[in-house]
Amino acid sequence: MTGEDARKSLGELNIGKYLDGSKGLHALLDVEKLDFELDNILPLGTTGYKAAGKFHGALAGEYPLEEDWLVLLPNPLESNLPNTLSHQLAGNAVDDHAHFRTRLPPLIFDKLFDFYAIARFHLIGLSLLEQLDVALSIKDLRSAHTDGQANMSSILLTKCIPTTQSSVNKVETHTDPGTLLMLFNPPPSLHLFRPADPEKPESKPRYIPISPPPGSAAVIVGDALSFLSRGRLHAAQMCMMAAKGMENVGEWHSVAYRLGPDEKAMLVDFEKVKWPAGDWHAARMGVEADETL
Structure with a gap:
């Protein structure tokens, strides 16, 4: 949902x-209604969350995170989530509160927000697929996101600094490497590229x-969805602009x-090169292929 389209019918999106x-x-x-509170987000530069993976990033203040940290996930046996979802999200995670209280900076431990809201976002994304x-x-979209497998899903918490660029000078036009990107409270400076309408010569x-x-x-289409749909859906191009x-x-x-x-799901890019999703994500982000993002 984008800008002026925000209140139009779904058929316009x-x-x-x-x-x-x-x-x-x-x-x-x-x-x-999902009990998700934007006021509860962490004051981080950019961090990651994986349903069956790791938490990483750098704290904007005096608690830099110089290594990966496992995210606190609920114990499936004690959770009120459906069994399939609990096991899907618990994966390899540690569920010992004491472990995190001693290992994580207090600012992070005290402000971890509602895990269950995040779990609902994951299920909503699967429903959309x-x-x-x-x-x-197409049968490849949902099947590439297998319950219980380590995957490239993540929660992204960002602190955006206003850009001083003019409306002409765009900052880092990019696509998202994932399948679907669900954006909450995006900054006014984040813009989406809209191509000319071929049916309207004046556009x-x-x-x-x-x-x-x-x-x-x-809801933004990412590279993985574009590949899995064989180009029928195009990854959205985004950039930061003065706003x-x-x-x-x-x-x-x-x-x-x-x-x-899934990390091992096969993606075929537009050069006909096959990638395990984990390798594609790593290559896009400029890190070693075996590093968990």
Whole structure:
């Protein structure tokens, strides 16, 4: 959901025409019912969360994280989540509170927000993929996201500094390496590229702000979904630009949930090169292929 499109019908959105009536998308249009509080996000530069993986990043203050940390996940035997979801998300994680209290900086331990809201985002993403499978007559989307397998899903917590770039000078135009990116409270400076409409000769390509209404989320197509759909869905191009609303803001906290495929799921890029999803993600992020992101 993007900028001026935020309040239009789903049929006006990039993937909305395939998801009209989806319970998952409806849930993302009312995120507040998931008990997700943006005020509870951590004051981090950029960190990661994996459903069956690691927590990593650098704290903006005096507690730099110089190594990977396992994320606190619920014990499946004590959780009130469905058994399949509990086991899917518990994976390799440690569920000992004392371990994290002694290993993590207090600022992080004390402010870890509601895990169950994050778990719901994961399920919503899978629900959207099931809808896309049916709408596009493709079987590879949901099957590349196997319950219980280590995957490339992550929660991204960001502290955005206002850009001083002009509206002409764009900062790091990029796509997301994952499957679906669910954006909550994105900064006004984050823009999405909209190509010219081939049916309207007068239209021109332009960048528009990504601004879902309060309590809602933007859903962005990533590289993995573009590959899995064999190019039928295009990865969104995003960039940071100067924007109204950021002039007097020292920093802007936002959060995103990246739904990613299994680490071993095979992706075929547009050069016909086959990649395990973990290697593709590592190559995109410029790290060693065996490093967990």
